[in-house]
Amino acid sequence: MGSLNLGRSNLDPDGVRENFDRVRSALDVHTVVALGQVHTPDVVQVTPELVAGWGEHGHLGSSLPGQSRLPVADAMVATDAIGTGVALAIRVADCLPVVLTDPAAGVVGAAHAGRVGLLAGVLTNTVDAMRRAGAGRISATIGPHVCGACYEVPTEMQDAAARQHPRIRATTSWGTPSLDLGAAARDQLEQQGVTVHSLGRCTRTDEELHSHRRDGAQSGRQAALVWFA
Template sequence: MNPPAPIAVLQPDWQGLSSQVKAFATLRSGGVSTGVYGGPAGLNGLNLGDHVGDDPLAVEANRQRVNALLPSDVIFLSQVHGTLVVDGTQLRPGVCADAVVTSMPGVVCAVLTADCLPVLFSDAEGRVVGAAHAGWRGLAAGILENTVNEMRSRGAQNISAWMGAAIGPQKFEVGQDVYDVFTAQDGEAARFFVKISSNDVNGLQQKYVADIYQLARLALSKVGVVNVVGGEYCTVSDAQKFYSYRRDKETGRMASLIWIEPTA
């Protein structure tokens, strides 16, 4: 394997949280994956997805590089675009869910993405944290609301959210079905869809570009989470930093991770 490059990460830009809360999101470079799972030059990719066709040894090496930065080894969810939220202390490999929360220091909450929206959560006191994977199906079905409610059931108050890198509002082309799902639930959602025309195999059809960041903000506002930051990236447009399924089809996965630092 080629020698890995240093790991570069995104740091959430939220403020006012407990210093015990730690979080970051990985980028596409900094590991040992190659080819379509590599970095921009096809080398040094930090693919963390073990379900996308990459060399399992490379994925394991990449995961160990990330684990070296964490208080405990991360256990990734088997994400299914659903609404189930699990407790991080009970997480086992292969568990099907799209969000994880914990109040236990040292337990890492994480999700994998490559265009879908990763959202990290913390209460102001640093007692409860969580991570959610929000593709459009999960977002429409309530994965973010469920995550917030699970955190509150553990005593979380004054919850903040950070939106990691996802497909941007100029690139997220969707059909009438997606528009109808969101607007049927909340008429306000129509503000975050822009009509476009696009040729496809069935001829000229009306389509939209959607702003997944604003749709997430709307969903969070409905459950009282208004301290929301992030949402300035586009995974499709920035091939230097990000894997993108929409752009490349066969590609790697990035992780967004959060935990409560154990006290000495």
């Protein structure tokens, strides 16, 4: 099982605080902005005003149902107006973490793209939001996620997803229907003129990473972060 759990649900708040303090120190950032991720296509604009009111450990939110305090969305976009040392963080345990950048325009984005959000358009919405903020030549990096050889789904779910994105159809290494979220995400992004890179690690098979598919309810979360240095 992976270490450095950055999730909110399976670790005590002191543990989350300590782990994020380690991340902030290693990356030399003072603020980490996170979301209440709920598999939507919604994108939040991270503004200097939001950052100013965030607080040292605002990424913890609240453990009480219905009282997240985190912006509820699955992607965020920021310009260099937020200043240096502010990281946007997406937390995952099998879904795709995607970070997007246009250094020349001073625009960055980060998205949580699980099956539901990906099919609903969270990545296309993130690119559109970045373009409205002034981005031109965007590069995206897809982080570790459950791969098409491991993401088994019922045939009906595969057929429904493939009707929207044919590239998502795949087969597990044991011969059953699956989804390749990474292939579908790459296709979506490239159709929008985005240059795409993938880290190519599968969360289910890589023991260094957290995976809900592999470890179930006790799984932790890793995070993808992007920031202005």
